[in-house]
């Protein structure tokens with residue numbers, strides 16, 4: 001079973017990213033052939049570029065390695081290091097009706113918000129189709145917002161195959177249903193765009209400051225407190241064993257402690273949870289040359305899959321003459 005996923009290098013990773021996606025990706029490495037790449041061309045469609053994009057690409061690669069992407073088990077590379085994807089993007093464009101892209105939610109949502117669309121934002125699903133189809137994965141694990149993009153990839157692949165025979169593998173998507181939405185400091189879905197994130201790799205002091213901002217009910221110190229629906233409790237749940245969770249529930253029920261105490265506890269638990277990842281990250285931060293080497297190796301391995309596929313496509317489409 002081959003899994004493929006792309007990761008946008010768009011900023012500091014938060015615990016919603018970890019529990020909603022990265023953790024599953026790391027676990028999937030055990031039983032599947034995993035392909036994971038940093039989607040740096042994609043990041044350009046939302047205005048990232050220049051030194052900032054270069055830095056974010058290295059930062060994201062470093063963070064993913066620290067969090068458990070294992071280059072022995074996965075093929076891990078940067079999108080732009082396998083340029084064949086751009087050739088396929090163009091070829092697939094000829095199999096992409098305008099209407100298919102005009103109906104894409106993410107494009108419609110962004111333009112509805114007043115973001116001036118450029119062509120890269122519009123044609124983003126075609127590049128995503130190329131990302132997928134170049135490597136023939138069985139499954140593309142995605143969040144709900146990306147389902148339509150995989151459907152577009154399927155649609156394009158079917159049109160291409162109708163013309164040129166069974167060359168492209170039609171991918172399936174897998175929704176990460178079992179993962180609950182991680183709440184942010186204000187109780188809404190945690191997201192960079194809402195400014196309510198708790199980052200995985202913040203400084204300890206900054207981390208505590210963010211956790212102190214978590215919105216809680218105003219209840220006197222001595223009173224018992226509700227843990228159901230409490231934003232601090234809901235976040236702590238992600239990090240605790242059943243036994244620890246029951247103990248925390250008891251503390252809520254007993255009274256005598258304020259939400260400030262629970263926040264300090266959450267900060268401690270979280271700091272400890274990511275301790276080993278932090279050490280690994282420090283290592284990679286001090287050995288960026290090693291990160292580059294891993295990415296180069298990954299790109300070579302990815303090319304071993306991409307080259308025969310693009311050759312077959314060039315032959316079929318008459319690009320080879």
Ligand code: ADP
Nearest residue numbers: 016017020021143180181182189190191192193
């Ligand atoms: P953001 O909303 O902060 O921009 P992204 O859209 O870059 O995050 O998300 C990257 C991955 O992390 C996606 O797979 C997404 O489903 C997952 N993810 C992001 N926020 C959450 C959350 N609050 N709960 C669960 N999963 C999340």
Ligand code: TRP
Nearest residue numbers: 004005006007008039042128131
């Ligand atoms: N569009 C995806 C996102 O924003 C990232 C991505 C790019 C991707 N290419 C992909 C995901 C191919 C899966 C497969 O999260």
